[in-house]
Amino acid sequence: MEPEVTIKRRKSRQIHVGSVPVGGDAPISVQSMTNTDTCDVDATVAQIRALEGVGADIVRVSVPTMDAAEAFGKIRKQVSLPLVADIHYDYKIALKVADEGADCLRINPGNIGREDRVRAVIESARDHGVPIRIGVNAGSLEKELQRKYGEPTSDALVESALRHAEILDRYDFQDFKVSVKASNVFMTLQAYRKLASQIEQPLHLGVTEAGTFRSGTVKSSVALGGLLMEGIGDTIRVSLAADPVEEIRVGFDILKSLNLRKKGVNIIACPSCSRQNFDVIKTVNELEARLEDINESVDLAVIGCLVNGPGEAREVDVGLTGGTPNNLSYADGQKSHHIKSENLVDELERMVRAKVARQREDEEKGVILRSE
Numbered sequence: 141m142e143p144e145v146t147i148k149r150r151k152s153r154q155i156h157v158g159s160v161p162v163g164g165d166a167p168i169s170v171q172s173m174t175n176t177d178t179c180d181v182d183a184t185v186a187q188i189r190a191l192e193g194v195g196a197d198i199v200r201v202s203v204p205t206m207d208a209a210e211a212f213g214k215i216r217k218q219v220s221l222p223l224v225a226d227i228h229y230d231y232k233i234a235l236k237v238a239d240e241g242a243d244c245l246r247i248n249p250g251n252i253g254r255e256d257r258v259r260a261v262i263e264s265a266r267d268h269g270v271p272i273r274i275g276v277n278a279g280s281l282e283k284e285l286q287r288k289y290g291e292p293t294s295d296a297l298v299e300s301a302l303r304h305a306e307i308l309d310r311y312d313f314q315d316f317k318v319s320v321k322a323s324n325v326f327m328t329l330q331a332y333r334k335l336a337s338q339i340e341q342p343l344h345l346g347v348t349e350a351g352t353f354r355s356g357t358v359k360s361s362v363a364l365g366g367l368l369m370e371g372i373g374d375t376i377r378v379s380l381a382a383d384p385v386e387e388i389r390v391g392f393d394i395l396k397s398l399n400l401r402k403k404g405v406n407i408i409a410c411p412s413c414s415r416q417n418f419d420v421i422k423t424v425n426e427l428e429a430r431l432e433d434i435n436e437s438v439d440l441a442v443i444g445c446l447v448n449g450p451g452e453a454r455e456v457d458v459g460l461t462g463g464t465p466n467n468l469s470y471a472d473g474q475k476s477h478h479i480k481s482e483n484l485v486d487e488l489e490r491m492v493r494a495k496v497a498r499q500r501e502d503e504e505k506g507v508i509l510r511s512e
């Protein structure tokens with residue numbers, strides 16, 4: 141078997157967003173952002189819970205007004221996930237949400253304005269023990285940098301980020317993370333690469349305005365995948381013009397594909413062709429929907445025929461190879477039993493859930509043994 145490639149991660153300083161460590165040797169966290177009206181507390185709480193349901197580590201909530209800041213406080217009390225308050229310019233909103241229990245402030249210090257206001261926000265973050273995220277975006281670069289560079293470039297993004305970082309540094313505030321997002325994949329890659337060698341803080345990766353579910357997923361996978369393979373990135377957000385729940389799913393899929401996080405059922409499936417002994421596409425789509433609630437790491441291979449079936453099925457927790465007259469299942473790398481095509485979805489679901497139950501039992505035994 142091909143030896144597993146280990147990605148050597150850039151060593152960053154660790155910060156905490158609520159209970160979630162970001163940077164250092166912490167698992168790469170996956171986050172999304174609500175797209176409800178923040179003042180609609182019930183809708184926003186429901187969306188945060190939906191994101192929690194699919195495994196989100198952190199959720200960002202936009203706080204454009206003082207009314208939204210009030211609502212943020214109410215939301216904070218009803219959910220357990222760490223919340224990042226997204227603020228632009230208005231330092232009073234930043235102070236308010238820090239008091240209301242925000243776990244991180246996304247605000248660019250250079251945009252706050254007067255020095256006393258900058259100081260007030262930084263001191264408030266320090267007093268509450270919350271980090272700041274500097275979020276630089278190619279679409280909203282400072283006018284001065286737009287003039288200097290003529291158009292958004294990776295150097296302009298990095299210069300902007302470093303300017304904001306220098307302000308925090310001046311106040312000896314080191315608990316921050318930084319993003320330098322562009323909608324262009326190459327600009328994003330270059331900006332993060334350049335920034336990674338210039339600061340020690342964790343990096344929040346993302347491609348901004350990435351697009352629809354399909355094109356956004358592709359762009360994010362290429363850009364974030366490239367950076368993550370180079371060891372760059374401590375937390376990720378996949379931006380999609382789609383349900384935020386999908387952002388979390390795609391984020392985890394990117395990390396799973398690089399063995400950086402293991403969460404949920406990893407389905408390996410052949411694309412199918414006329415050799416298939418059952419309808420591969422229909423089967424895997426049904427299985428994906430049925431197994432969505434599982435957070436444990438399970439590898440499941442569903443392969444249409446004997447050409448590649450046994451080879452793949454033997455390497456995973458639960459495997460299936462199409463065959464005539466019946467398909468053959470594998471459990472933990474060993475041949476298990478034959479399954480008729482009409483029973484495939486039910487039976488493979490049962491086998492995956494049985495595997496999860498065994499994993500949980502082993503974990504409990506391990507906990508008991510460790511505590512003895």
Ligand code: SF4
Nearest residue numbers: 410412413416444445
């Ligand atoms: S594994 Fe078999 S069914 Fe699947 S694509 Fe390959 S040849 Fe076709």
